[in-house]
Amino acid sequence: MIEGKTGLFFDAPTANALISxxxxxxxxxxxxNDIRRHAQQYDKxxxxxxxxxxxxxxxxxxxxx
Numbered sequence: 078m079i080e081g082k083t084g085l086f087f088d089a090p091t092a093n094a095l096i097s098x099x100x101x102x103x104x105x106x107x108x109x110n111d112i113r114r115h116a117q118q119y120d121k122x123x124x125x126x127x128x129x130x131x132x133x134x135x136x137x138x139x140x141x142x
Contacts, residue, residue, distance in 0.1 A: 081105070083112045
């Protein structure tokens with residue numbers, strides 16, 4: 078989540094903090110395309126590809142030792 082761009086954090090896990098965040102949220106505007114682009118980073122296929130690339134890279138470094 079990108080603060081103010083794809084969502085909104087709240088400071089503490091309390092009712093008052095959540096109420097405050099919801100009040101702030103009601104006056105904010107979010108771009109659905111920004112939210113979609115950000116969420117796509119966590120797509121299962123992309124995640125699997127990134128994990129595989131990471132493991133391959135680490136293995137190659139290890140194999141050179």
